[in-house]
Amino acid sequence: MQTVRDLERNLGGDTADRSDPHSPAVDSVLDALMSIGRLMRHRVQGDHLDPGTFWLLKTLLGSGSLRVTELAGCANLDTSTVSRHVTQLDRAGLIHRTPDPQDGRAQRVELSEHGRAELQSALTQRRALLTRSLEGWDDADVEQLDVLLARFVGNIESLTAELEQA
Amino acid sequence: MQTVRDLERNLGGDTADRSDPHSPAVDSVLDALMSIGRLMRHRVQGDHLDPGTFWLLKTLLGSGSLRVTELAGCANLDTSTVSRHVTQLDRAGLIHRTPDPQDGRAQRVELSEHGRAELQSALTQRRALLTRSLEGWDDADVEQLDVLLARFVGNIESLTAELEQA
DNA sequence: CAACATGCATGCATCATGCATCTAGTTGTA
DNA sequence: TACAACTAGATGCATGATGCATGCATGTTG
Numbered sequence: 592m593q594t595v596r597d598l599e600r601n602l603g604g605d606t607a608d609r610s611d612p613h614s615p616a617v618d619s620v621l622d623a624l625m626s627i628g629r630l631m632r633h634r635v636q637g638d639h640l641d642p643g644t645f646w647l648l649k650t651l652l653g654s655g656s657l658r659v660t661e662l663a664g665c666a667n668l669d670t671s672t673v674s675r676h677v678t679q680l681d682r683a684g685l686i687h688r689t690p691d692p693q694d695g696r697a698q699r700v701e702l703s704e705h706g707r708a709e710l711q712s713a714l715t716q717r718r719a720l721l722t723r724s725l726e727g728w729d730d731a732d733v734e735q736l737d738v739l740l741a742r743f744v745g746n747i748e749s750l751t752a753e754l755e756q757a
Numbered sequence: 758m759q760t761v762r763d764l765e766r767n768l769g770g771d772t773a774d775r776s777d778p779h780s781p782a783v784d785s786v787l788d789a790l791m792s793i794g795r796l797m798r799h800r801v802q803g804d805h806l807d808p809g810t811f812w813l814l815k816t817l818l819g820s821g822s823l824r825v826t827e828l829a830g831c832a833n834l835d836t837s838t839v840s841r842h843v844t845q846l847d848r849a850g851l852i853h854r855t856p857d858p859q860d861g862r863a864q865r866v867e868l869s870e871h872g873r874a875e876l877q878s879a880l881t882q883r884r885a886l887l888t889r890s891l892e893g894w895d896d897a898d899v900e901q902l903d904v905l906l907a908r909f910v911g912n913i914e915s916l917t918a919e920l921e922q923a
Numbered sequence: 924c925a926a927c928a929t930g931c932a933t934g935c936a937t938c939a940t941g942c943a944t945c946t947a948g949t950t951g952t953a
Numbered sequence: 954t955a956c957a958a959c960t961a962g963a964t965g966c967a968t969g970a971t972g973c974a975t976g977c978a979t980g981t982t983g
Contacts, residue, residue: 824961826961
């Protein structure tokens with residue numbers, strides 16, 4: 592386990608740090624990640640749902656019904672922001688809001704049938720784009736990318752969770 | 758190692774398309790990409806430069822000096838938006854603006870020493886974070902991730918370029 | 924019951940963005 | 954040369970997303 596002191600040592604100057612076993616590839620991966628981030632931002636996704644809406648619906652798909660506060664936590668957004676989004680999505684008929692039987696202050700938010708359909712449509716479009724960009728890959732490579740990416744995301748997520756806690 | 762696909766298999770319905778040779782992994786990769794996009798958005802990067810500023814400086818680092826219009830093209834932003842960003846960065850001393858000798862209307866924008874230093878610092882911090890999240894990986898896997906990611910980004914970029922053209 | 928905490932909504936200010944417009948400089952053409 | 958059309962960049966304006974502070978209703982604890 593690398594300590595914070597080691598981390599600070601890395602920040603110093605020498606970018607080709609001997610203690611980093613992967614240094615040659617790290618910069619390259621960093622570049623790739625930034626490209627991906629940029630591509631995601633510029634709605635190359637090709638669907639009609641704005642990113643925030645898409646994210647909310649996607650989160651709801653995986654989680655059944657959630658409170659506004661929980662949604663805000665997932666999205667790293669302020670409760671007020673999510674509250675307004677939920678109001679919008681409710682008006683658009685993409686979600687249902689029902690009072691929480693356990694807690695009179697809270698409400699359960701869940702996908703409506705319409706919302707589920709819209710989300711599936713958006714997912715299908717994104718999937719199609721992704722599939723096209725993987726044309727010509729053989730199965731083993733796709734599989735490998737999948738595995739490595741999943742592992743990597745897991746690592747990043749636990750690391751950031753760890754850092755947030757501190 | 759459980760991939761995101763394994764999770765999604767439990768959640769959603771049968772979303773796989775028979776005509777897609779890679780269908781099982783595509784959804785998983787899609788999820789991973791969205792996670793990455795989200796992580797990038799929420800400034801987990803750990804630096805003090807806001808995403809827009811970082812992106813502009815990074816672009817300038819790779820390209821020497823650029824016009825405002827060219828920058829706007831790179832970033833997929835309106836010229837006016839970039840113009841304002843450039844004004845800000847100029848005031849902050851992160852860039853230099855010099856009149857274009859070829860064209861009196863245009864200006865060349867390039868990194869100042871200060872800007873270069875700030876960018877390097879931000880890059881170093883991101884690199885450190887990335888390095889920590891790759892702890893415990895062996896070289897071959899990092900290498901593999903790098904190669905696949907680079908190939909993938911290349912594919913996505915040429916695909917989107919192709920789509921924009923049409 | 925009183926005091927405090929929590930979930931959500933709303934008012935307000937801020938900021939990024941795009942469009943329309945403006946100015947200054949450039950290019951093409953009669 | 955003179956004049957029109959065009960282009961680079963800046964600015965006014967409206968819009969939309971966001972966070973903070975606040976308010977209100979409800980819940981929890983002493």
